[in-house]
């Protein structure tokens with residue numbers, strides 16, 4: 001897989017903000033810095049873990065802080081922004097209320113794991129790349145959570161049915177022949 | 181007793197011991213470092229996400245022993261004042277800048 005670009009990270013965040021009725025933080029430098037952090041983490045761990053939190057590199061421990069994290073919705077609802085302040089409410093976006101400071105909602109025992117996590121058994125993206133079937137073009141993906149199946153180049157960012165994150169999608173190993 | 185490398189940033193205002201625990205990916209950590217630098221404050225920092233597991237553990241103990249939380253950035257001034265996040269107001273007050 002080619003490394004993700006900042007533009008892809010931006011587009012993905014924009015699309016996600018739109019789907020859920022949020023906005024991205026209007027300050028361009030701040031936004032750029034946050035997107036860069038997400039890109040570095042995606043390159044480093046194989047998934048875009050939160051740039052403002054310490055990730056363990058172990059997917060199971062980091063699942064709740066893959067952006068958009070599990071804490072975004074309650075944080076935007078309560079404070080008007082997510083913890084990193086990448087996603088903000090309409091009022092914050094329009095400057096009606098200032099950018100808030102958002103306390104950490106992630107439980108301490110989850111945070112602690114990142115400090116002593118065993119290294120990941122095998123980096124996931126590297127393992128995926130070794131699979132020899134269809135490398136380019138659309139593929140079949142299924143959501144491990146609800147079974148939704150889709151045929152496209154990359155798995156969807158979130159499952160349209162159960163809202164599971166992209167990381168919950170796995171490729172179905174099947175050969176598809178196109179006849180006419 | 182530290183084995184890992186903290187990076188030092190020189191400044192004229194060196195009457196306080198200022199330590200920033202940061203993440204290399206975190207824009208608010210960058211802004212904190214920049215703010216201290218712009219104000220001529222001498223400080224040292226460490227990017228915790230770039231450390232090995234053993235050093236991460238040590239850092240965690242170090243932060244928690246001083247009453248800090250595991251949020252980034254955490255700035256600790258003279259081993260006693262803990263500032264969580266990029267809080268200009270609190271840094272200003274604690275450092276007299």
Ligand code: SF4
Pocket residue numbers: 049050051052065066067068069070071072082083084085086087
């Ligand atoms: S706090 Fe914001 S930027 Fe960080 S993972 Fe959650 S939604 Fe993404």
